[in-house]
Amino acid sequence: MANGTEKGGFDENPPTQFDAGAQKTPLRLPAKRERVRLGEGGRFVIPAAMREEIGVKPGEDLILHVENGELRVRSWLRNLRRVQAELSALKKPGESVVDEFLKERREEQRRSDRRLDRLHTEGTARKGAK
Secondary structure (H helix, E strand, O other), X not given: XXXXXXXXXXXXXXXXOOOOOOOOOOOOOOOXXXXXXXXXXXXXXXXXXXXXXXXXXXXXXXXXXXXXXXXXEXXXXXXXXXXXXXXXXXXXXXXXXXHHHHHHHHHHHHHHHHHHHHHHHHHHHHHHHO
16 A cells, blocks of 8 residues: 555455356346235235336236136236237238228228118108108
8 A cells, every 4th residue: 555556455346256157137036926915995016026027117007807816917018019919910911900991991981871861861752742
């Protein structure tokens, strides 16, 4: 310490042979089961490790359902993406689901318009017959 560049004492975090391959891992593995207390109005807090594991953040929508007497909690957004992926597998290559929907909707509207025109014509004819 003669020139002021040396540190006194000991190094609190000495490097080890294991540091090079060390991965950053959480200090605590996500809990598979956790005891929580049900509060006023049926509220309870989902522990942070569990929220992280299911990929939800405060303010996000969740899907709750009861299955075999157990409450299941899922991310609404993750569930939506899962359903979209499942349904997209049913779509034929090159098929436009939107175009097909619009085609069906336009045909439905034409049928409705024809029906309304017919009812209007019949109603006008009845008034003229009186």
